[in-house]
Structure formats: C-alpha cells, structure tokens
Amino acid sequence: MRVRKNASEITDDTLLWYSRAVEAMKKKDITDPTSWWYQGAIHGYGLDKSANLALGESWSQFSIWQQAQGFPPPNSLVHSQFWQQCQHGTWYFLPWHRMYLQFFEAIVAKTVIELGGPENWTLPYWNYCDANNPALNDDQQLQALNLPTEFGTKQPTPDFTGLWMEERAQYTLSSKQDASCEAALALEHFTTVQPSQSFGGVKTGFSHDSGTFGKLENNPHNLIHVDIGGAMGDPNTAALDPIFWLHHANIDRLWQSWIDRGRENTSDSSWLDQAFDFHDAKANPVSVKVKDVLSTEALGYTYSENYPDVKSHDGNKVSALISLEGNEMFDTIAATTKSFSLSSKSTSAKLEFLPEKQQVAKVSALATLTTQRSSQVIIALDNITGSGVVGPVNVFVKTFASSERVFVGKIGLFGLTQASTASVRHAGTGLNVELDATEALEQLRKQSGWKIEDLRIEIEPNRELGEANVIVGRVSIKAEV
Ligand SMILES: [Cu+2]
Structure with a gap:
C-alpha cells in the first residue's frame, strides 16, 4: 500500500525524485501521453495571449504552452476525448480528479524508476488546511500558508529546479481563510439542490464545467488555485505547475477524510456509472468508471493522516451547518x-x-x-x-x-x-x-x-x-x- 504523505513532513527523497521526474517528463513530446505537457493538457489547454501585465506578470497561456516539446500539438489531439477533460462545477469533480491523480502518480513512479530512483514513488499532499489547525501554534499555522520550500519562492530551490515555476503570482497564500477546510467537511450530503450545502458538487451531466461550485470546490479548492495564481489560476495551465498535483492530493484526502467521518457518497447510478478516458503508465488508453475509484485502498493507496475531526475548526460556523438536513x-x-x-x-x-x-x-x-x-x-x-x-x-x-x-x-x-x-x-x-x-x-x-x-x-x-x-x-x- 502506498502512503501519500504531508509534503512538509517528508524526510526521504520523494520530492527530489519528483523534481527529476518532472524535468524528464518535460523533455518528452506533447503527443506522448506520459509527457508533462500531455498530462497538463488532460486538464485544460488554451492559447490565450493576454497577460496580466498590470500586475507585473509577463506570461500568458500561450507563452506557457509554447515551452512544450513538439508545440504546437496536432488539432486532432487538442479535440480528442483525452484533452481538456477536467471536471469542475459538477459532482464528478472529486472522482475525475482522483482518477487523474492515480494515473499521473503511476506515470511519475515509472519515470522515477527509469531514472534509477526507488520503486513505489508516491505523490505527497500539500496540507494548507493546517493554517486553521487549532492543535498548532500561530507560527506553525502561518507556515502552512507557504508552498513547501522545495517548490521555491522567487527562484528555484537548489536540487529542486523541476518543482519551480516562474508563472506563479504568489508563493504564500494570502490568508488563512483561503485554506479553510472544515466548513466543507462539516456538510452532511454529497449532493443537494443547494450548491453551498453540497460537499461534492451539484448533479450535472458529463460536463467540462457547469459553472456552479459545490462547497469543497469553492473553498479551499478554487481559492488555492487563484491565490497561487499564474499558471495555477487558470484551468488551461494549472496542471503544468508541479504544486497542482499536491494541491489535488490534499483535496482527495479531504474527500477520504469526509467519508471516514461516516458520510456517504451519492448512490445515484448516473454518477456511479459515468466513465472517463485516460492513459495508464504504459501509455495505453483506459476507461474508468466513478464506481471503480471509491476506495483509495482498492486503488492501492492511503493518506498518512486524515484531516482531523475537530469540531472547533474555523470557529462556530460548524455548529450552524451541522444541523442542516440537506433538503x-x-x-x-x-x-x-x-x-x-x-x-x-x-x-x-x-x-x-x-x-x-x-x-x-x-x-x-x-x-x-x-x-x-x-x-x-x-x-x-x-x-x-x-x-x-x-x-x-x-x-x-x-x-x-x-x-x-x-x-x-x-x-x-x-x-x-x-x-x-x-x-x-x-x-x-x-x-x-x-x-x-x-x-x-x-x-x-x-x-x-x-x-x-x-x-x-x-x-x-x-x-x-x-x-x-x-x-x-x-x-x-x-x-x-
Ligand atoms: Cu484543481
């Protein structure tokens, strides 16, 4: 069983090998499903040229994608069933991203072995939720707002150049409020008619983005994306930032933590039977259904730690929410x-x-x-x-x-x-x-x-x-x- 660990508590070489694997995957052609570029384009792809120059940012979607080996990709790939598939604003948000991470993790693990690294490389998670953890002191809470140090600040951290990204607006979250996890975890229902009362999002068909966010998706998920900003701030470039994958590992951990509190996913068959297309580590196409990814242990991984079940998190909001029935x-x-x-x-x-x-x-x-x-x-x-x-x-x-x-x-x-x-x-x-x-x-x-x-x-x-x-x-x- 692989154990996904808190990135800021890791003492082994996991992040070093991640950095090396990112660099190796970046050298592969954008048409190769195991390349960094292809993996990023599964989430989103776009070539908008406008940049936030007023904020001193000089990059755009176009300038980021232009760095890809083999750019521009063939149109048939851009419009295939494999690219631009990210599920946001929908009840498929959690299971789709779990599948996405699972295949990505296998591809990185295979790359690490090819580079001479250890077997069983496992994706870590970025635990920004600790910014509101009452068991920690003020300094520790503030520390949780920073990207793990290996991801760099204004410049790369030596030995970890693969984890650095120029295209970030910030390296530290601007407020603890952007990382409040308890309000979503306190919800009782996976899906209700009211988006703000839905842990997992609202019922939709297969949708790239319905536009309506469930609780967990808005905060912390969306807020972390736009607060780091730059590539992370836009679905068309977000997965090209190595921190993206640790952010989503934490979101996936929050889903598991919610289940471990005794909550239940929806049993709606249109949710359970929805299938999505990916490539496995050998670059073979695979189709996976939501019902196939509901147990992390069956998928071969767990988290080193659940999000704690502390009622006092995020103040007293919890008490009001907890009394809601969801209907x-x-x-x-x-x-x-x-x-x-x-x-x-x-x-x-x-x-x-x-x-x-x-x-x-x-x-x-x-x-x-x-x-x-x-x-x-x-x-x-x-x-x-x-x-x-x-x-x-x-x-x-x-x-x-x-x-x-x-x-x-x-x-x-x-x-x-x-x-x-x-x-x-x-x-x-x-x-x-x-x-x-x-x-x-x-x-x-x-x-x-x-x-x-x-x-x-x-x-x-x-x-x-x-x-x-x-x-x-x-x-x-x-x-x-
Ligand atoms: Cu995301």
Whole structure:
C-alpha cells in the first residue's frame, strides 16, 4: 500500500525524485501521453495571449504552452476525448480528479524508476488546511500558508529546479481563510439542490464545467488555485505547475477524510456509472468508471493522516451547518436587478427586496434573536463572467447606516474565462457561487436599528484586477423556507 504523505513532513527523497521526474517528463513530446505537457493538457489547454501585465506578470497561456516539446500539438489531439477533460462545477469533480491523480502518480513512479530512483514513488499532499489547525501554534499555522520550500519562492530551490515555476503570482497564500477546510467537511450530503450545502458538487451531466461550485470546490479548492495564481489560476495551465498535483492530493484526502467521518457518497447510478478516458503508465488508453475509484485502498493507496475531526475548526460556523438536513428549501428574498462590474476596490451591490407579504422565507426570524436556530441564509453570486486570472474575492455584508462590515466568505473564480465563452463545453453563462451567510447576518442583526431592507453586500477582490475584468450578473439573498 502506498502512503501519500504531508509534503512538509517528508524526510526521504520523494520530492527530489519528483523534481527529476518532472524535468524528464518535460523533455518528452506533447503527443506522448506520459509527457508533462500531455498530462497538463488532460486538464485544460488554451492559447490565450493576454497577460496580466498590470500586475507585473509577463506570461500568458500561450507563452506557457509554447515551452512544450513538439508545440504546437496536432488539432486532432487538442479535440480528442483525452484533452481538456477536467471536471469542475459538477459532482464528478472529486472522482475525475482522483482518477487523474492515480494515473499521473503511476506515470511519475515509472519515470522515477527509469531514472534509477526507488520503486513505489508516491505523490505527497500539500496540507494548507493546517493554517486553521487549532492543535498548532500561530507560527506553525502561518507556515502552512507557504508552498513547501522545495517548490521555491522567487527562484528555484537548489536540487529542486523541476518543482519551480516562474508563472506563479504568489508563493504564500494570502490568508488563512483561503485554506479553510472544515466548513466543507462539516456538510452532511454529497449532493443537494443547494450548491453551498453540497460537499461534492451539484448533479450535472458529463460536463467540462457547469459553472456552479459545490462547497469543497469553492473553498479551499478554487481559492488555492487563484491565490497561487499564474499558471495555477487558470484551468488551461494549472496542471503544468508541479504544486497542482499536491494541491489535488490534499483535496482527495479531504474527500477520504469526509467519508471516514461516516458520510456517504451519492448512490445515484448516473454518477456511479459515468466513465472517463485516460492513459495508464504504459501509455495505453483506459476507461474508468466513478464506481471503480471509491476506495483509495482498492486503488492501492492511503493518506498518512486524515484531516482531523475537530469540531472547533474555523470557529462556530460548524455548529450552524451541522444541523442542516440537506433538503432545506430556500426562497429568494432579495436580488440585484442589473449586472455590475467589479473594481479592484470595494463594490456595493444594491439589492431590491420582495415585499414582505410575498416572501415565503422566514425573514422575520432573521430580524429577531428569539428563534432557536436562525434560518439559514445564502448569498448567491450568479452568472459571473469576465476574463483573466482574478485573485480571491471577499464578500461582506453591512447595513446602509453603518460602516462596519461583516465578512461572509470568499469566492475563487477558477475557470472564469472559459465559463464566460460559449463553446462546445460551456454555455458561456459564467460562474455561480453560493456562500453561507447565516453567521454573518446573525452578527449584523445585533447592531442597533437592524432592518433587513438596509442590507448591503460588498464585494472586494483581495488583489488588483489588473487587466482582468469581472461582471457579476446577479447577487441574491436566499433564506430558508
Ligand atoms: Cu484543481
């Protein structure tokens, strides 16, 4: 049994051999399924030439792919069933990435042996969740925000040049909030009608990207992608950064940790029987079904450590979430009526409220402190379109009269450009993200003179937008019926 270990606790040569294997795989032609380039293109491929020059970044999708051996690849490959297959915004997000990692790990392991390294090379994971681990002290928590040192900072770490990537916006996550793992793990259901209550994502057909993110996919998955930024910030280049694979190993570990808490995957046969195409380590095509990858042990690996089952993680959000059954109905009580652009500063969304008589939701419960469990409130941002790599975006609530804002959560617009362009794989209608706003509104309603109609939502990117642009189609507030 292979044991996938925490990259920052590894004492053997795993990362050294990973670095050497990356360099060897980069020398292979893009048409070779075991090359670094082909493996990256399975996730996504694109040749957009725009770069975030305003942020001092000089790279683009095009400049990154241009480095590939054998570039440009034949069109037949670009449009084959093997390339551009990544499953985001869907309940296939977790199983597809598990398969992807499994074959990648086998290819790297074979490469390591060919280079004269040890047998059984195993993919490590990047445990950024430790940034919120209450068992660690402040220094240790902050340390978890850094890329493992072998991946370099502004320059490569000697002996680990294969793990370095020039095309990164940051080497340290900008905030612990981008790596909060407990809120997703506390959810009870794999899939529900409400994306923010779904651990594994929403039910879709075979989809490259439906645009609607489940809880785990938004935070931490998307936020880690866009916070590191650069190649990692875009699905068309993300898997070319060696840290991508350690990030997804951690996501896969979180799935296993969730199962080990006694949770269950969906038993829907359309999920279980969905098949995906890959290549094995010998470059032979293989087709794998979701039901074939539900046990990591059957696949031959485990994790050195589960994500701890600590109820106090991420503060008290957990208690509110844990009481949810997963079948609550939500009613829209307020929404914006016009789309609006984000700026690098704060943008305030003007909401229009339904007359109270027409609201089915328990809005009245929101306005008092007498109810036992406050009704759940969701803030939904829909049809977010635009282009470029955008860093994490903060969402706050405040009242019209007060300048004091309350933090609701963050959204990661991973795949923004693709989701905004109509194509075979995308409707072009943009990304959709939901945040649980129950705790934030509870805090807000303690302010004197609180009236729900005075509510404002503020949206603020935590990095300059540069040449990226973001249009939010609609912001709405949904309360439990
Ligand atoms: Cu990813």
